[in-house]
């Protein structure tokens with residue numbers, strides 16, 4: 001399994017580290033446009049191999065896509081992150097051009113690649129990759145819901161005063177401060193609905209904290225987060241590499257599912273060796289359906305800014 005990560009910045013390098021530590025990939029190639037950065041991060045990570053007991057070979061390259069040839073999976077984390085006070089949508093002007101160019105270069109050298117889009121605004125960048133590359137729809141996956149769900153479970157565990165591993169839950173909808181739809185109705189602690197333990201007010205607070213999870217970290221860090229994003233991407237890469245058929249909410253191109261068309265937005269999906277193998281349609285109640293529709297309207301507005 002050969003994995004390429006384009007953008008050896010905070011998220012790209014974190015993802016490379018988690019992929020290597022989990023030791024399921026033979027090769028990770030880091031590529032960046034900044035001279036020497038990918039090579040340097042690859043060397044630094046390789047010097048952890050004996051300490052962290054992995055055999056994954058990590059190499060770096062400055063913009064030489066021939067080194068990425070034959071990749072099974074490629075992660076796109078290239079582009080600018082937001083600063084405190086900004087929305088993800090404000091990044092579209094710079095990141096759209098980068099994502100378009102990077103995805104085209106990747107496919108030239110790896111025509112059978114599965115792409116995982118991370119750069120923001122992620123749902124719109126995933127849509128752009130669908131519209132411009134011609135890759136089959138199962139081979140383009142937007143990563144947002146896996147991260148948002150991890151944050152949701154963390155916030156629930158805080159409220160429940162229990163370990164995060166006791167909690168299950170999912171966030172669907174757009175990966176934006178207002179568009180996320182945390183499914184509190186379906187969240188559980190060891191199969192027991194969380195509403196058995198938490199008041200409606202406390203659950204609303206959990207939802208609101210989850211939705212602004214990225215903004216909260218951006219305010220604290222001065223740039224956006226990387227550990228949980230890197231871990232979330234590596235979980236998707238692993239699900240593909242190991243054909244796990246795990247369910248993650250991912251940004252998928254919808255063709256009628258959830259009553260939506262021609263839009264990429266977070267929905268539960270089965271991830272395995274063929275990429276995004278299946279969109280899972282669950283029954284939403286009226287309030288959830290309304291929220292997903294509003295979320296889709298927001299994503300569509302951002303999509304309309306693309307020059308396709």
Ligand SMILES: NC(=O)c1ccc[n+]([C@@H]2O[C@H](COP(=O)([O-])OP(=O)(O)OC[C@H]3O[C@@H](n4cnc5c(N)ncnc54)[C@H](O)[C@@H]3O)[C@@H](O)[C@H]2O)c1
Nearest residue numbers: 007009010011032033078079080081118119120122143229
């Ligand atoms: N979808 C998500 O859940 C999620 C989570 C975290 C971050 N993000 C997004 O991921 C992106 C990266 O975030 P980061 O914190 O790693 O930023 P960063 O600035 O640390 O890293 C970005 C890297 O991309 C490189 N780059 C820029 N243009 C390039 C090009 N044309 N080719 C190759 N490399 C190029 C830069 O040199 C830089 O090293 C941002 O857009 C951020 O908003 C998304």
Ligand SMILES: O=C(O)C[C@H](O)C(=O)O
Nearest residue numbers: 082088120214215224225
């Ligand atoms: O918040 C951001 O801008 C980065 C990312 O989308 C995140 O959720 O951490």
